[in-house]
Amino acid sequence: MHRAAVSSAAGLVFKRDLMLAWRRWDEVAQPLIFYVVVTTLFPLATTPDLSQLRVISGGVVWVAALLASLLALESLFRSDVEDGTMEQWVLSGQPLGWLLLAKVASHWVLTGLPLVVMSPVVGTALGLPFAAWGTLVLSLLLGTATLSVLGGIGAALTVGVRRGSVLLSLLVLPLAMPLLIFGSRAVSMVMDGDSPAGPLQLLAAIFFLTLSLGPLAMSAAIRISVES
Amino acid sequence: MWTWIHKFGSPPHAYRILGNLAPWFGWPALGLILLATWWGLVKAPADYQQGDAFRILYVHAPSAWMSMFIYVAMAVAAGIGLIWRIKLAHAAAAASAPIGASFTFLALATGSIWGKPMWGTWWVWDARLTSELILLFLYLGYMALRSSFDDPQRADRASAVLAIVGVINVPIIHYSVEWWTTLHQPASVTKIDKPSIAIEMLIPLFIMIVGFQLYYGWAISRRLRGEILRRERNASWLKASN
Numbered sequence: 001m002h003r004a005a006v007s008s009a010a011g012l013v014f015k016r017d018l019m020l021a022w023r024r025w026d027e028v029a030q031p032l033i034f035y036v037v038v039t040t041l042f043p044l045a046t047t048p049d050l051s052q053l054r055v056i057s058g059g060v061v062w063v064a065a066l067l068a069s070l071l072a073l074e075s076l077f078r079s080d081v082e083d084g085t086m087e088q089w090v091l092s093g094q095p096l097g098w099l100l101l102a103k104v105a106s107h108w109v110l111t112g113l114p115l116v117v118m119s120p121v122v123g124t125a126l127g128l129p130f131a132a133w134g135t136l137v138l139s140l141l142l143g144t145a146t147l148s149v150l151g152g153i154g155a156a157l158t159v160g161v162r163r164g165s166v167l168l169s170l171l172v173l174p175l176a177m178p179l180l181i182f183g184s185r186a187v188s189m190v191m192d193g194d195s196p197a198g199p200l201q202l203l204a205a206i207f208f209l210t211l212s213l214g215p216l217a218m219s220a221a222i223r224i225s226v227e228s
Numbered sequence: 229m230w231t232w233i234h235k236f237g238s239p240p241h242a243y244r245i246l247g248n249l250a251p252w253f254g255w256p257a258l259g260l261i262l263l264a265t266w267w268g269l270v271k272a273p274a275d276y277q278q279g280d281a282f283r284i285l286y287v288h289a290p291s292a293w294m295s296m297f298i299y300v301a302m303a304v305a306a307g308i309g310l311i312w313r314i315k316l317a318h319a320a321a322a323a324s325a326p327i328g329a330s331f332t333f334l335a336l337a338t339g340s341i342w343g344k345p346m347w348g349t350w351w352v353w354d355a356r357l358t359s360e361l362i363l364l365f366l367y368l369g370y371m372a373l374r375s376s377f378d379d380p381q382r383a384d385r386a387s388a389v390l391a392i393v394g395v396i397n398v399p400i401i402h403y404s405v406e407w408w409t410t411l412h413q414p415a416s417v418t419k420i421d422k423p424s425i426a427i428e429m430l431i432p433l434f435i436m437i438v439g440f441q442l443y444y445g446w447a448i449s450r451r452l453r454g455e456i457l458r459r460e461r462n463a464s465w466l467k468a469s470n
Contacts, residue, residue, distance in 0.1 A: 153393055157386050161376045170372055171390060174365040175397050178404035185408065206400065217393050220310075224385045 009094045010102035017106035032114050035068035039122045054127035058187030061123050061136065062143070062180055065115050069144055070172060072111040073151035074158075074165040076103065081159050081225060090226050097215030100222060104152040104214075112144035128187075135190040135200070139183040142203040149214035150175050156221035178206060237316050240465040243456050246449045253445035260439030267432035275429075281345040286432055288338035290440045291331045292356065295363055296398075298328030298444065302370075303395035306388035316452075318384035319459060321391060322374060323451035327444060329367035335360050355409040359402045366394045380459065 021028050042060045043053055053060075080086045080103075089099050119140050120133045128136065154172040158164040182203045186196035236242055268286035275282040302324040309317035339357045340350050351357070373390055377383035460466055 153389075157373060157390060158376075161373075163376075167369075167372055167376055170365075171369045174362050174369060174401070175393070177362055178397075178400050181404045181408045202404075213396065217389055221386065221389050224382060224389065 006095060006098055009092075010098045013099050013102040014106045017103055018109065021106070021110045028110050028114075031068045031072040031111050032118060034071055035064050035115055035118065036122060038064040038067060039126065043126070050127035054129070054191070055188075057123055057126035057128040058132070058136065058191070059180075059184040060126055061119050061128070062140070062184045062187070064122070065119065065140055065144060066147065066173070066176055066180060068115055069111055069147050070151060070169050071165075072107070073148070073155050073172075074168050076107055076152060076155040077159045077222065077225075078155075081222075086222060087226050090223060096219035096222060100152065100156070100218045101149075101215045104148050104218075107152075108145055108148040112148055115144060116140045129191060132187055132190045135196045136187050138200060139186045139196075139203060142200070142207045143179045143183045146179055146203070146207045146210045147172075147176055149210045149218075153214060153217045153221060156218045156225060159222070159225045179203065182206075237314050239316070239456050239460050239463065242316055243453055246453050246456075250446055250449040250453075253442050253449060257439050257442035257446050260435055260442065264432045264436035264439055267435065272429050272432055278346065281342065282429075284338050284342045286436050288335060288342055289433060290437045291338065292335040292360060293437055294440050294444060295328055295332035295335050295360065297441075298324050298331060299363065299366070299391075299398065300395060302328060303391040306391040310385060310388040310392070315384070315459070316456075318388065319455040320448065320452055321388065322384070323448055323455045325367060325371050325374070327447050327451065329364065329371065331440075332360055332364045332367055336364065353409065355406045358409070359405045362401050362405070363398070366398070370394065 039060055042056070046056075047053065077086065077100075080089075090096060116137055119136055120128075123133070123136055124130075151168070151172050154168045155164075157171065158168050161167060182199040186199040186203070189196045189199065236245065264286060269283055272283070274280050302321045305317045305321040305324065308314055309321060336357065339354075339360065343352050343354075343357075344350055370387055370390055374383045374387040377386065457466070
């Protein structure tokens, strides 16, 4: 099998998922609304004082983004496994890792990217200074993309399980803790006037590690779910 | 060697060998743990800074070590089970998880008790305690995933993938947490941190670690036998041996 076939099959999966989502765009909007609602909880629970909120704003935006993208991940592979599409992919002879990665990529474009675009607005509402916008967006770009792959592994493992969504969070959140640490620290370092290069580079390193090994784990997990 | 592995991999042989092996782990473990307890609590000198409070180290440090060791052992067993499709290796991983989670909990509990006289609070977001806590979450996630499947084969293979993903992440989590605390740690805490530990304090610590390792050997032999019985409950060799 040559390269062209692989990339075109993955491209077709990517396009198909975007088209499916476009036809049911209200489901795509739900994680985004959830994201805004969760960030609203923090000022209500703590204080409306912007100078105090500013201290935790980076962390709040990060926690809300983590929870919102996890919420959307649960159904990532479900319908394809239930209607037998996934079985056909496993049998198709195409490298399964690429197809799953294309699925995760389209999922990220639909849920991760809107969260990233929305985050400066949400951050500003929590008192995040304009100077930290760039770092927040960059850290969330890397962080949500990594989380999509990590969550893809979790979703592939829990695809046939009853009450999979709670289990998925239980599996993925501990693995996502380094992302949270580096991401929210990068934001607060910029607010303290330091260079955020260190944590951002570490985030990028974790992203590439996850991107290279994640598809292997995902396809192994899907094979287990489909074969048994 | 391969024939030996296949022979050991067959449930009746493994069941018998583990039964013979268990006392060879169990009695030395009991002896060494009692010796180390006496040595650590009575014979070792008190710390010049922490007084007698440091003696909880003899439980805390070995259980923290065992919690990491068992996670790696579990992931190795899961990997062997996944690659060579050896059911016994999956069973060993399944039997290890609750032991490892218990050691992690013990490390957290003793760390917290140690923290009370040292830091004045029951809980400090210290690097070691925090990564132990995340390790406990990883163990709990592994056990939750395993228990959520009805089909044991699928539970074996799915949780094996999770254990391998987890073991790749453990160093990342450990170093990220360490980096996170060095940025926040007040200077007063690092001052109490043990500078260099005296040799007469170290000997019982090593004895305790060896004792804990042997205890793990004993516990895994016993649990693995139980696991084999549960999985092979309809097999004919069990009826024959009764």
